[in-house]
Amino acid sequence: MTMPQVSEAERARYQEEIQRGWSRFFEPRRYDCPWCGSTDLTQRLRTTDIMQRKPGVFYLDRCKTCNHIFQNPRLNIEGLEFYYRDFYDGFGREFIDGVFASQGWLYEPRAKIVEGFFGPEGPKNWLDVGTGYGHFANDARKIWPNTTFDGLDMGSSLFTGKERGWLDTIYPGEIDDHVEAIRHRYDVISMHHYLEHVRDPRHDLDVVADVLREGAYVSIEVPDAQSWLGKAFGRWWAPWYQPQHQHMLPLPNLLAALKERGLNPVRVQHREAHIAGELSCAVIFFLTHVSPNPDSPWLPERTPAQRKLHEAIWKVAPKVLQQTFKADFKYLGPAVMRFGGSNAFRVLARKEG
Ligand SMILES: [Zn+2]
Secondary structure, rough: OOOOOOHHHHHHHHHHHHHHHOOOHOOOOOOOOOOOOOOOEEEEEEOOOOOOOOOOOOEEEEEOOOOOEEOOOOOOHHHHHHHHOOOOOHHHHHHHHHHHHHHHHHHHHHHOOOOOOOOOOOOOEEEEEOOOOOOOHHHHHHHOOEEEEEEEEOOOOOHHHHHHHOOOOOEEOOOOHHHHHHOOOEEEEEOOOOOHHHHOOHHHHHHHHHHHHOOOOOEEEEEEEOHHHHHHHHHHHHHOOOOOOOEEHHHHHHHHHHOOOOEEEEEOOOOOHOOOOOOHHHHHHHHHHHHHOOOOOOOOOHHHHHHHHHHHHHHHHHHHHHHHHHHHHHHHHHHHHHHHHOOEEEEEEEEEO
């Protein structure tokens, strides 16, 4: 894989930021559950950034009353900017674009969740919130060729999606920036692996309930941290996705929150929403932990020996990954879909009058 050249200025900027310490990236720790207010909390996970290997330690707490899992202490705005930087664009752009492109098999079932709720023509228009480059929209068009697919997201990926012709209308920024423009406009609004990234998921649900017209739908897919796989894989489990995931909602909490807002769940998919690949992800995270990409600008300049080690590891890694992919997609994934323990769920809800 070719990586973009890192300018010395970028590296210098990161090094200067890191030297100032990372504790300033966090809000004060809280002692009550942001979902139900209970003070009966327990630590669920302690981890580091196993995806990019930026510095920092992250904790997830679980509420013993409602099972909500949340980052605690939570990153502040400055921290979110620091850890998201160069993940979806910039230095990480090529890699993440490739990851999304390799996940085509995920997009079809997400598009088909509305099947049976519209005529053969499908929905007239669809807004995908947290759309990234628009990989989902691009694939969903094959299922619903008469549907307009628009996208909303932060960062530069959205503009690339528009250039590629994958997205029709784009809304750069946050959903709050576009409330008037999207109100009563869409047959379907989707949020695939979006709610776990936001600072207050209930606020985003409020906005969706506000902007959907009566009879329109919202489709939400999030990771399921209640899965036994989270215990089996420990901190190497991909759905923890630290430090990006702020809140991990249990299915009953999401269903209740939707109903409270007049959003009636009409289809719930659990086993069929499982995302295979966690074994391969764990291997990639572990190898990154042992030997991160030497060009990463947040790392101090690597020594020749460190570069050699990285090269040697990634010479054999593809062969190892071939085997883990096989195990993931032939055995583990299908077993989970059959026996339960899915790492994600998907809910389609209709706005009622
Ligand atoms: Zn709670």
